[in-house]
Amino acid sequence: MCGIIGYVGYENAVPIILEGLKKLEYRGYDSAGIAVCGRDGFDVVKQKGRLDALEARLEAAPLSGHMGIGHTRWATHGEPSDANSHPHVGSRSKIAVVHNGIIENYQRLKARLEQKGIRFASQTDSEVVAQLAETCYDGDIMETVVKAVGRLEGSYALGIMCLDRPDTLIAVKKDNPLIIGVAAHGLFIASDVPAVLRHTNLVYYLNDGEIAVLNKDGARFYSLDREPLQKHPETVTWSLDSAEKGGYPHFMLKEIMEQPKVLRDTVQSAVSGEAKAAADSLDPARFDKIVMTACGSAYNAGVAARYVFEKLCRVPVEVELASEFRYKDAIIGEKTLVILISQSGETADTIAAMREANAKGAVTLSIVNAVGSTVAKETAHTIYTLAGPEIAVATTKAFSAQLALLYMLAISFAYKLGRLSETERDALTDEMKALPGKAEALLGRTDEIQHCAAGCIAYKSIFFIGRNVDYAIALEGSLKLKEISYIHSEAYAGGELKHGTISLIEDNTLVVALSNCERLAPKIMSNAEQVASRGARVLFVGSCAPAEMGDRMSVIRLPAAHELFSPSLSVVALQLFSYYVAANKGLDIDKPRNLAKSVTVE
Ligand code: G6P
Numbered sequence: 318m319c320g321i322i323g324y325v326g327y328e329n330a331v332p333i334i335l336e337g338l339k340k341l342e343y344r345g346y347d348s349a350g351i352a353v354c355g356r357d358g359f360d361v362v363k364q365k366g367r368l369d370a371l372e373a374r375l376e377a378a379p380l381s382g383h384m385g386i387g388h389t390r391w392a393t394h395g396e397p398s399d400a401n402s403h404p405h406v407g408s409r410s411k412i413a414v415v416h417n418g419i420i421e422n423y424q425r426l427k428a429r430l431e432q433k434g435i436r437f438a439s440q441t442d443s444e445v446v447a448q449l450a451e452t453c454y455d456g457d458i459m460e461t462v463v464k465a466v467g468r469l470e471g472s473y474a475l476g477i478m479c480l481d482r483p484d485t486l487i488a489v490k491k492d493n494p495l496i497i498g499v500a501a502h503g504l505f506i507a508s509d510v511p512a513v514l515r516h517t518n519l520v521y522y523l524n525d526g527e528i529a530v531l532n533k534d535g536a537r538f539y540s541l542d543r544e545p546l547q548k549h550p551e552t553v554t555w556s557l558d559s560a561e562k563g564g565y566p567h568f569m570l571k572e573i574m575e576q577p578k579v580l581r582d583t584v585q586s587a588v589s590g591e592a593k594a595a596a597d598s599l600d601p602a603r604f605d606k607i608v609m610t611a612c613g614s615a616y617n618a619g620v621a622a623r624y625v626f627e628k629l630c631r632v633p634v635e636v637e638l639a640s641e642f643r644y645k646d647a648i649i650g651e652k653t654l655v656i657l658i659s660q661s662g663e664t665a666d667t668i669a670a671m672r673e674a675n676a677k678g679a680v681t682l683s684i685v686n687a688v689g690s691t692v693a694k695e696t697a698h699t700i701y702t703l704a705g706p707e708i709a710v711a712t713t714k715a716f717s718a719q720l721a722l723l724y725m726l727a728i729s730f731a732y733k734l735g736r737l738s739e740t741e742r743d744a745l746t747d748e749m750k751a752l753p754g755k756a757e758a759l760l761g762r763t764d765e766i767q768h769c770a771a772g773c774i775a776y777k778s779i780f781f782i783g784r785n786v787d788y789a790i791a792l793e794g795s796l797k798l799k800e801i802s803y804i805h806s807e808a809y810a811g812g813e814l815k816h817g818t819i820s821l822i823e824d825n826t827l828v829v830a831l832s833n834c835e836r837l838a839p840k841i842m843s844n845a846e847q848v849a850s851r852g853a854r855v856l857f858v859g860s861c862a863p864a865e866m867g868d869r870m871s872v873i874r875l876p877a878a879h880e881l882f883s884p885s886l887s888v889v890a891l892q893l894f895s896y897y898v899a900a901n902k903g904l905d906i907d908k909p910r911n912l913a914k915s916v917t918v919e
Pocket residue numbers: 612613614615658659660661662663664667710711712912913914915916
């Protein structure tokens with residue numbers, strides 16, 4: 318979703334902001350813009366399309382200034398166009414604004430401002446903020462910001478410049494992320510850490526209802542009552558390299574390849590590091606049920622983990638899409654553990670689900686990748702996944718880290734509940750420790766998977782089937798494929814095939830059959846035969862794929878792993894499969910159309 322970057326300092330803001338915008342591209346966008354405080358007013362360039370187009374315009378007519386704001390826009394209110402792009406400047410050219418979020422009462426505010434004779438230049442909700450701030454402005458920019466945000470309903474992360482204060486950049490937020498970066502040559506506001514990593518790893522995480530006032534020598538923080546606040550910067554451990562492609566053609570491939578390390582770090586942290594300490598602070602005997610809630614791939618991680626928790630801990634587990642959980646009046650209370658799973662920690666529905674769970678007195682635990690994110694801050698317990706920055710829109714390594722952490726948590730809970738002996742716990746932990754090596758071996762076979770994917774680009778529709786944990790990974794494999802290759806795809810529990818889906822099978826439909834559960838392998842084989850006899854081609858993916866198969870069938874054979882933990886390997890194979898299908902189609906793999914990495918609006 319929209320990305321914000323702002324700079325005030327000793328250097329020219331324009332190249333710094335452009336480079337920051339490139340680092341925010343992964344969030345998803347369809348237009349971009351930049352404004353600097355120039356000698357005679359704001360200089361603004363806004364451009365529909367990719368950043369290259371904005372860059373070309375800036376090359377043709379260069380801008381410079383020591384303070385500026387930039388924005389990548391993912392259209393919500395108003396089509397992608399130059400006019401609707403940010404920054405938005407008020408009609409009196411006094412105040413310029415970049416915004417991430419949705420102003421829910423914008424129509425009402427806009428109507429009132431129009432009655433006062435203000436003419437709007439765009440269809441966006443965001444322009445209302447600039448126009449409203451200008452009508453509130455009486456020479457005191459802090460007072461103006463306080464008054465204006467007091468009238469906004471909805472969510473916002475705002476970067477604000479006032480022409481009368483060409484040395485002061487202001488930021489304020491509610492329900493959308495903003496960080497403040499502190500470098501030797503100046504200060505930054507940004508939607509996310511990778512945008513500033515080239516300059517600094519010292520950041521403040523802005524909380525809802527806090528105002529940051531930045532000039533080139535430092536940052537001051539205030540409450541909305543204008544009371545000064547003491548905040549302490551944090552040092553981010555992510556390296557700049559981790560946010561660069563490092564020689565790979567796409568971030569997605571790089572991130573797929575990083576998974577053995579991510580798995581190793583995650584298991585290590587759960588055995589003797591911070592994840593262990595966090596798990597130890599929870600007493601599973603307190604809970605009569607566990608609810609996992611999340612969106613997208615993080616939800617699929619919950620679906621896989623449910624099988625493991627229920628099998629090992631014998632505790633009932635529900636998995637809910639956060640967008641459904643938040644509105645269903647969930648039956649939860651102090652004996653419920655609600656696990657929020659999120660890479661970004663900023664997904665709007667996951668945040669709402671978390672707040673609902675907190676309000677109902679449930680114990681909340683987050684499994685989050687982004688340090689300092691809203692979900693991490695507002696849950697009672699947090700365990701960080703150690704995936705590092707993930708840039709490709711389609712998640713890979715963060716998903717793997719979520720899975721591994723949840724498995725380790727299930728092992729720890731089962732042991733504490735007396736469901737596993739020490740020996741059994743250690744044996745399962747050893748199985749987990751063996752996963753990174755097996756993932757490495759699998760990643761050494763990219764040629765084979767690439768070859769297989771090359772033969773699949775012409776399919777109009779691809780179905781994924783599996784049973785038990787393989788069903789969970791079928792969901793994730795199918796999501797990955799449709800996200801980046803734009804091939805229609807659905808996932809089904811193998812047993813459900815005959816209840817409808819089989820009617821869609823015809824000559825040369827591809828069915829990907831996951832088979833990693835020994836005891837269920839014959840069932841999946843019979844599903845495969847049923848579709849093959851109706852003309853489908855079947856690609857088995859798994860360690861339990863049959864040794865002998867018909868000529869309409871082929872296999873990507875996976876290393877054997879404990880049945881419960883096999884998703885950590887099968888997902889890697891399916892990520893590579895999707896990646897190579899999309900690569901063969903020549904698509905924009907890291908930034909698939911219409912998708913955003915961090916979905917910060919409903
Ligand atoms: C978007 C991303 C997905 C991600 C989902 C949930 O749809 O494209 O990759 O799984 O949001 O995001 P979260 O940050 O909460 O894990």
